[in-house]
Amino acid sequence: MTRVLKAGVLGATGTVGQRFILLLSEHPGFSIHTLGASPRSAGKPYNKATKWKMSQPIPASVRDMVVQTCEPLKEFLECDVVFSGLDADVAGDIEMAFLKADLALFSNAKNYRTNEDVPLIVPLVNSSHFDLLAHQRNKHQLKKGFLVTNANCSTSGLVVPLKALQDAFGPLSKIIVTTMQAVSGAGYPGVPSLDILDNVVPYIGGEEPKMEWETLKILGGLNQDATAFDLLKTTKVSATCNRVPVLDGHTECVSIEFERRPAPSVEEVIQVLENYRSEAQELGCHSAPDQAIIVSREDDRPQPRLDRENGKGYSVTVGRVRPCNVFDIKFTLLAHNTILGAAGSGVLLAELAQKKGLIA
Numbered sequence: 001m002t003r004v005l006k007a008g009v010l011g012a013t014g015t016v017g018q019r020f021i022l023l024l025s026e027h028p029g030f031s032i033h034t035l036g037a038s039p040r041s042a043g044k045p046y047n048k049a050t051k052w053k054m055s056q057p058i059p060a061s062v063r064d065m066v067v068q069t070c071e072p073l074k075e076f077l078e079c080d081v082v083f084s085g086l087d088a089d090v091a092g093d094i095e096m097a098f099l100k101a102d103l104a105l106f107s108n109a110k111n112y113r114t115n116e117d118v119p120l121i122v123p124l125v126n127s128s129h130f131d132l133l134a135h136q137r138n139k140h141q142l143k144k145g146f147l148v149t150n151a152n153c154s155t156s157g158l159v160v161p162l163k164a165l166q167d168a169f170g171p172l173s174k175i176i177v178t179t180m181q182a183v184s185g186a187g188y189p190g191v192p193s194l195d196i197l198d199n200v201v202p203y204i205g206g207e208e209p210k211m212e213w214e215t216l217k218i219l220g221g222l223n224q225d226a227t228a229f230d231l232l233k234t235t236k237v238s239a240t241c242n243r244v245p246v247l248d249g250h251t252e253c254v255s256i257e258f259e260r261r262p263a264p265s266v267e268e269v270i271q272v273l274e275n276y277r278s279e280a281q282e283l284g285c286h287s288a289p290d291q292a293i294i295v296s297r298e299d300d301r302p303q304p305r306l307d308r309e310n311g312k313g314y315s316v317t318v319g320r321v322r323p324c325n326v327f328d329i330k331f332t333l334l335a336h337n338t339i340l341g342a343a344g345s346g347v348l349l350a351e352l353a354q355k356k357g358l359i360a
């Protein structure tokens with residue numbers, strides 16, 4: 001029997017924080033021990049501090065919990081794991097303070113994703129990058145703490161089918177991806193209603209370079225002694241990101257060129273996607289979906305309203321797999337941006353870390 005872990009949530013009042021609370025409160029392996037947010041919220045009961053936007057009610061276990069400041073003190077020091085859904089403007093200093101306090105930290109924020117000592121892991125893709133934590137602990141003189149980041153929400157959906165295809169058919173030479181991203185990705189209050197209703201906004205600040213770079217770190221490897229990341233060198237990624245009036249679920253249109261000649265057929269690609277299995281599934285992690293990639297053969301799927309809850313939000317749904325006249329293959333994918341793309345990734349990463357014996 002694995003031990004129930006005491007969990008803290010930083011940024012607990014925000015969009016990602018609320019999702020963490022829902023996922024953790026329903027999870028048999030975690031008990032929510034403490035919640036942190038800004039000084040504006042600290043000292044208030046959680047239900048007064050947050051503007052709750054989830055379709056399920058606030059779990060009874062946290063309604064009256066008093067929100068703390070985000071400092072590694074008191075109840076936070078008693079936590080086995082801490083999840084961060086902090087605003088990126090403040091995440092840098094706060095997360096570093098938690099790491100220095102030797103806590104096990106799983107962050108959604110972008111601040112440390114590019115750091116050479118910090119794994120950037122999509123749990124259905126590159127759990128082997130946990131191996132770098134021995135080096136991180138040495139460098140920061142940590143006994144039990146570490147910092148692992150999960151990816152940008154659009155990157156998280158993209159890399160799952162890319163990993164399956166790369167493993168089966170070898171290097172991908174070119175990837176073009178165009179996203180249609182839900183408004184929940186912008187947090188609360190996010191994009192003003194007068195900007196997004198009846199509209200599409202063809203720009204999300206900083207998103208395109210993040211997708212292009214994160215993909216190369218996630219799909220790359222580690223050096224031989226697991227002290228550095230080997231970024232993919234021969235794969236080129238070009239991303240175009242749009243905001244659309246959808247509540248949850250990022251849709252992405254993807255075209256791929258393989259290095260291999262002849263390129264795999266549509267049927268071979270579909271078979272590989274459907275059969276893909278990750279370490280999280282093999283290890284029996286509680287939140288891992290039965291199927292990492294669900295391939296829909298219907299002409300008009302995936303759709304956010306119909307497919308975002310697939311695998312409880314942890315599966316990627318791929319549809320419209322077909323030949324591409326410019327590259328080799330194209331398809332459309334859908335991933336839940338606050339589950340697989342944010343809080344769910346953090347939770348599944350913690351499950352993986354526990355299975356790998358990384359949590360004291």
Ligand SMILES: NC(=O)C1=CN([C@@H]2O[C@H](COP(=O)(O)OP(=O)(O)OC[C@H]3O[C@@H](n4cnc5c(N)ncnc54)[C@H](OP(=O)(O)O)[C@@H]3O)[C@@H](O)[C@H]2O)C=CC1
Binds near residue numbers: 337
């Ligand atoms: N939404 C999504 O789909 C995704 C978001 N992310 C990332 O996750 C993070 C959170 O995003 P999101 O939930 O959308 O953002 P929100 O704006 O909804 O929430 C931000 C959280 O940070 C807290 N906060 C703000 N200032 C401070 C401070 N000075 N000290 C302590 N806490 C503070 C807020 O507390 P308070 O309520 O008290 O102000 C709130 O809990 C961001 O880094 C974002 O980039 C990553 C992937 C996907």
Ligand SMILES: N[C@@H](CC(=O)OP(=O)(O)O)C(=O)O
Binds near residue numbers: 088151152154182
């Ligand atoms: N930018 C993403 C959400 C996000 O916050 O991404 P990141 O964690 O990479 O900053 C979106 O708008 O949908």
